[in-house]
Amino acid sequence: MAPYLDESRIDSEEAIAALDSRQTLRGLATAGAQVREAIDLSAMAGIERVSGGERPRSVLVASLGGSAVVCDVLELLAEPGSPVPVSVRRNVPLPGWVGPLDLVIAVSQSGRAAGPLALAAEAARRGASLLTVGASESPLADVAAQARGVHIDIGRGRTTSRTALWSLLAPVLLSAGRLGLVDVDEQVLLDTADRLDAVAEAARPSSDAFVNPAKVLAADLAPGVPVVLGDGALSGVAAGRAASMLARTARMPATSGELPDDAAQIVACFDGPFTVAYGQNAGHRRATADIFADPYLDGPALPRLVLLMLRDAAPDQLTREAAQAIALTDAVVEAAREAGVTVSEVRAEPGHPLVRLAGQIATTDFAATYLALGLGLDPAVSSHVADLADRTGR
Incomplete structure (x- = not known):
């Protein structure tokens, strides 16, 4: 059964305060x-x-x-x-x-x-x-x-x-x-x-779920198994951070990768059991959900793969290498959608590389935290992490 994110919880500052013990x-x-x-x-x-x-x-x-x-x-x-x-x-x-x-x-x-x-x-x-x-x-x-x-x-x-x-x-x-x-x-x-201040302002708790970019992203990620992919070296660093935050903060098992090196292993997952394409020969036709599926007879739907694509800002001058990187990213996104994979994209705003990276990291940090809160979890405290610390003396 897919996880359920309660949007009313992440729109309530009282509910957030009750769950977020360490602010x-x-x-x-x-x-x-x-x-x-x-x-x-x-x-x-x-x-x-x-x-x-x-x-x-x-x-x-x-x-x-x-x-x-x-x-x-x-x-x-x-x-x-x-x-x-x-x-x-x-x-x-x-x-x-x-x-x-x-x-x-x-x-x-x-x-x-x-x-x-x-x-x-x-x-x-x-x-x-x-x-x-x-x-x-x-x-x-x-x-x-x-x-x-x-x-x-x-x-x-x-x-x-x-x-x-x-x-x-x-x-x-x-x-x-x-x-x-x-x-x-x-x-x-x-x-x-x-840039960090600007993201914090857009992602503030008082901003409603339907306009807050971090809350929207959390809602997109909630029902699925997240795969975070960066379109290059800079976004790849942000992808690694996002996967870590999703696991540690939202308790969502997430994997990350970076283009071009990880294109094949990510796209291979589009044929797997967490996609609509599973068993539909997705390499040759667009995958579609079974409209006749009955959740009472067939059981609840399994979580589906969700691709979080982190894209760097468009370069000022489009070199051949940059054009090839954009084409590869577009191809991965298209393949994902054809396989029935939900795709969310976070694009960096222009600026110095550190400024661009900061915007991506901040957006996904807030999204992972809202995801935890929407699932009814304290983003800072995990009983199993505390138990591991007790077992190992750390």
């Missing part, structure tokens, strides 16, 4: 303010001292869980033009090549995540430069202080890494920009904050 929606709405505060906190921490103000031989960034996207975003923005290699490490061990000429960036909202903490400690032991981002008065802050590194506080009121993303990400990008690794400066971050 997840409010936390997401502060994303723009987080960016602006991070600029100030970075200056107070002495961000200009990172790596002695000199460009390192290489950069390794460590983050996981709800802050894992920090690694993905830095890697995405550094790849086109960074003069030094930027690599990602989720957990120990620290690669053997890391030494005094390198910079290690460790990110943890609580300052206690085992992986980033261990990597930071080992980097300090080897004499590498260290930048840490997380809670003040935490083990991670202590490691940075002992290593004479730079620790940037994330500010007060950050309850989860999922809602504190921009407090974690902005200092990392600001420092990388100062070192010439990415094309990000304070103005880009301020533009990003403005």
Whole structure:
């Protein structure tokens, strides 16, 4: 039986307040303010001292869980033009090549995540430069202080890494920009904050479900099995974040992919058991629902595949490569619709790559949260996650 999203619940601020025990929606709405505060906190921490103000031989960034996207975003923005290699490490061990000429960036909202903490400690032991981002008065802050590194506080009121993303990400990008690794400066971050504010305004709880883009998206995703697909590298990062938020916040098993590499494996699912096309030889004709199906005799309908296509803004100049990418995306969407798959699209608004990415992430973050609330779930608290923590002592 397909899940049911109660739109009256997500249109009621009283119902939202009763379910959202840690004010997840409010936390997401502060994303723009987080960016602006991070600029100030970075200056107070002495961000200009990172790596002695000199460009390192290489950069390794460590983050996981709800802050894992920090690694993905830095890697995405550094790849086109960074003069030094930027690599990602989720957990120990620290690669053997890391030494005094390198910079290690460790990110943890609580300052206690085992992986980033261990990597930071080992980097300090080897004499590498260290930048840490997380809670003040935490083990991670202590490691940075002992290593004479730079620790940037994330500010007060950050309850989860999922809602504190921009407090974690902005200092990392600001420092990388100062070192010439990415094309990000304070103005880009301020533009990003403005885009985050605009999405928060459009997705505010008081906006009715039929006009609120995040609520509309939540309603589209609710009855199905979500597959999130980005049309390129930038949207691919947003797709990975969206799938994580759908699983962790809305408890919806979701998978993600990125074009062009994942086109075949996503399209192959259009023949599978979660589509109307199942058993209809969908490769040769348009799939149609059985209008004679009787839910009392045949049983309730199964959840159907839902494709969430994240599309980047159209380029100013349409190169051959860009035209091919657009054609591939259009072909995947057309194939999905022919197979009876529900398709929702989120297109980035023009701007700097970080600004475009921020809009996509914010929209899907709000949608995942409204989906949880519409299903009657607390977006921040999972009994099974708490039970796992008790079982493993974490």
